[in-house]
Structures are given as structure tokens and as C-alpha cells.
Amino acid sequence: MSEPRYGWVMVALGAFMTCIAAGAMFSLAVFLQPITQSTGWSHTAVSAAMTLNFLAMGAAGFGWGALSDRIGPRPVVLAGAVLLGLGLFLASRAESALAFQLSFGLLVGIAVGSFFSPMIAAVMGWISGHRGLAVSLVSVGVGVAPMTMSPFAAWLITQMDWRAAQGVIALLVWATLVPAALFVRRPPPAPAGQGPAREAGGQKPMNLRDAFVSFPFIVLALTFFACCAAHAGPIFHTVTYAMTCGLAPLAAVTIYSVEGLAGLGGRLALGVAADRLGVKRVLIAGLLIQAVAAFLFILPSRLGEFYAVAATFGFAYGGVMPLYAVLAREYFGQRILGAVFGAAAMVSSLGMAAGPAIGGWIFDNFGAYKWMYVYSGAIGLGAVAIALAFPPFPRRQQWHTSMAS
Numbered sequence: 511m512s513e514p515r516y517g518w519v520m521v522a523l524g525a526f527m528t529c530i531a532a533g534a535m536f537s538l539a540v541f542l543q544p545i546t547q548s549t550g551w552s553h554t555a556v557s558a559a560m561t562l563n564f565l566a567m568g569a570a571g572f573g574w575g576a577l578s579d580r581i582g583p584r585p586v587v588l589a590g591a592v593l594l595g596l597g598l599f600l601a602s603r604a605e606s607a608l609a610f611q612l613s614f615g616l617l618v619g620i621a622v623g624s625f626f627s628p629m630i631a632a633v634m635g636w637i638s639g640h641r642g643l644a645v646s647l648v649s650v651g652v653g654v655a656p657m658t659m660s661p662f663a664a665w666l667i668t669q670m671d672w673r674a675a676q677g678v679i680a681l682l683v684w685a686t687l688v689p690a691a692l693f694v695r696r697p698p699p700a701p702a703g704q705g706p707a708r709e710a711g712g713q714k715p716m717n718l719r720d721a722f723v724s725f726p727f728i729v730l731a732l733t734f735f736a737c738c739a740a741h742a743g744p745i746f747h748t749v750t751y752a753m754t755c756g757l758a759p760l761a762a763v764t765i766y767s768v769e770g771l772a773g774l775g776g777r778l779a780l781g782v783a784a785d786r787l788g789v790k791r792v793l794i795a796g797l798l799i800q801a802v803a804a805f806l807f808i809l810p811s812r813l814g815e816f817y818a819v820a821a822t823f824g825f826a827y828g829g830v831m832p833l834y835a836v837l838a839r840e841y842f843g844q845r846i847l848g849a850v851f852g853a854a855a856m857v858s859s860l861g862m863a864a865g866p867a868i869g870g871w872i873f874d875n876f877g878a879y880k881w882m883y884v885y886s887g888a889i890g891l892g893a894v895a896i897a898l899a900f901p902p903f904p905r906r907q908q909w910h911t912s913m914a915s
Contacts, residue, residue: 516695517636521647523690524629527587529651530686531625533659534598534679535563535618539749540663540763544672545610553750555607557870560746561863562615563622564738568859570623575852578628579845582696590624591687597621598680602673627855630835631848635697642789642836646781649832650774657767657774664763697844716842721850726841726901733897734834734858737797740804740890741827742865743882745769748807748820751879755811765816772821773828780829784836793833794897800826801890807883834858840903861889 538560545556578586597617604610630645637644659679666675721727748769752762776796784792803823810816838851869882 517633517644517697519693520629520633520636520695521644523693524625524633524648525651525654527591527625527629527651527687527690528649529654529658530683531590531594531622532652533655534594534683535567535622536655536745537659537663537676537679538563538614539746539766540660541667541672541676542750543753543759544667548672549607551607551610552870552874554867554870554874556610557746557866558607559601559611559615560866562611563619564742564859564862564866566616566619567623567626568856568862570620571627571859572849572852572856574624575627575631575848575850575855578631579848583628583632584691584694584696586624586628587694588688588691590621591683591691593624594618594621594687595680595684598676598683602676602680623852623855627848627852629694630832631844631851632694632697634835634839634847635844640785641839642781642784642833643778644781645832645835646777646784646829649828650777652770652773652777652828652831654774655770657770660763660766660770664760668760716846718846718849721842721846722853724841726837727850727854729896729899729901730834730837730841731854731857733793733797733893733900734854735861736889736893736896737800737827737830737861738858739861739864740800740886740893741823742862743869743886744804744807744823744865745827746866747869747873747879747882748816750873751807752813752816754879755816757813757816761813765813765820768817769820769824770828772824776825776827776829777832779825781832784833789833789836789840790897790900793830793837794894796826796830796833797890797894797897800830801887801894804883804890805887807886808880837900 538556542553542556545551546553574586574590597613597620600617601610601614604613630648633644633648634641663675663679666678669675670678716724749762749766752765753759757765780792780796800823803819803826806819807823810819834854835847835851838854839847842850865882865886868885869879872882873879
């Protein structure tokens, strides 16, 4: 198979691996109520595992991304596949809330961080044109996960207790991700004269220290943070919220699936739109839709109403998430993309970590989730305001992109 064609194989691998990895991690939303009922642990205690997921995923993602820049993505995602299955297996045997938080929260989070930044950076090294679409297709796995892994997890807990069900998911992770990792390849080197070391006037490529203190990176990281802070709580707690509104558990899980299906469409639609209309304006529009949809979650009480809001919300947050990698590539180039995008994702993980914890605290103290959605909508509007500060792309990057296309 020719080198350019293998780039699209990498896209397919990335989509498959992110589906399994993200689905395994976000299955905690389905397990939340069975775990609390079986163990007596509080919603806050179990939700804290998801908070640790995001913190660990972000911190590890930076390290995994930098390591992938040096040694290539294959050993990174292979190690992540092994660790992910191990974390899930240990969580299924946890006898205390702390043990569960460390295994499902810390170890699973570290493992999942090995897939996103390295695979997205690798794909952007393989694909020279239509990068918005390519990165969106990689992240399609995250949108497919609620339609595949979440219903599978919901079915498992109707057949067995939550511990056995989580053990089955651990085995599934090992059986699928370890073989898939063996097909991952490092991107080919850029042709002479087209790499970042030869951009505009022979300038030296930007190093990591300069990148991390630059204005584009600060705006990128803060927008990413606020965006994730806006959608993390609704993603994790909406299934339980729907149950408190009187919906049956299996019906409530379908809301999560509708959100994921809409996110799949959002990734494709906004990825294509970013290639045609410009990534910055598409990102800002998506962030605005996300904020409005977060506010609207306070209104529904029936299944159809939940579907409508979840579809809008999923389309928006699913569509904007891949665009941050495209922005990082445009501002900083391919050579340090894994580390730069990993660092931005690390900052965003702080926002992701806040959502589940705040939502659990609101429910435990007020017996309702509606104030969480008000908080999420307000943070979402903040993300829009920050994104308006993105500066123009450097000419050297625009020149490089046009040459590569």
C-alpha cells in the first residue's frame, strides 16, 4: 500500500482506537448508579474517578504526545492499550472508593491519554490536505462510542453485576486495541524544503518553550479549557439526570447515544466546514451553539425533549473538539505538534475534570442537576469570548499549508 493511502488507514485506526478507549472510560456514566447502589459509595465519590480520568488523561497526554514526537506513535498506543485494560480490570476488583478512584480514575486516565494526541499528531503528519476532515474522522470514534460501548455496557449490567461487566470490557480492550496498535506507523518525513525548518525566510522552527508562552497557545489552551468545562458535566451526568426526571435507565442511556450520533455528524460537518470556511470562524460558531444547548438542558422532562437538546449539544461539542488540533498545526507546525496539542489538552483536562465533580456535588447537596447546566452554559459563553481573541495564522504556516496541499 502506498504511503499516501496508508494515511487514511491511520485515520481508520485512530477512529477505531478512540472509540474503544473513550467508550471504556465514559462507560462510567452507565455504571454510576449500579456502583453507588451496590457499594454505598456516594455519587461524589464515584464521580471523582471521572475527575481523576480527565486530570490524568491531560497530564499524561502531554507526556505521551512528546514521547510520540520522539519515538513514534506505535509504542505509545501499545503501552496505552495494555494499561487501559489493566486499569479497568483492577477497578472491577476495587473494594473501596479510593481503590476504585485510583484504578479507574488514575490508571485508566493515563492510558486513554496515550491515544488522542499521538494519533491525531500522526494523522496530521500523514495527511497533507483536508486536515480538518482527517482529524474529525479520527475523533469520530468518540462520537461512535456512546452508540456502541455505552449500550453494550448497559446490556452487560442487565446480565451480570457491575464488577463482572467491567471485567468483560477490560478483556474487550485487550483483545481489540493491542492488535490494532501493531498497525500504527510513524508519519513519513516531510520532503526537503517543505518542513518547518525551511519556512519563510529560513527561520528556525519554534521550540516548545517559545510555543508555550506564545499568545496563540495561551488563547488555544484557555478556549480548550472553557469549552471542556462547559460540556464535561452534561456529558457525564445527563443519563442520571434523565433518570431523576422519571425516565427508565435503558431509555436514559439512549439519550447518550443520540448525543453521540449527533456528535458524529458534528465532527464530519464542522471538519468539512473548517476546511472550506476557516477553522477559527467554525470553532466560534460551534462554541456558541454548545453554550446555548447547555442552558436548554434545564427545560426537558420527556424523552423526545431530551433527544432534541442532546442532539444539538452533541453536534456542537463533538464538532468543535477536533478543531483544536487543526489550530495547533496551523500555528506551530508538525514537528512539535504532539507536545503542543498534548499540552493544550492537558489544560483542557482541568475543565473536563471540573464538570463531573461539580455535577456530583450539586446533586448530593441540592438533589437536582439544573444549576449544573446553568453553570455549563455560562462557561460555554466564556469559551466563545476567548476564542474571539485568536490572532491571524503566521504567514509561514499559511505558505506551508498551501505548498502541502
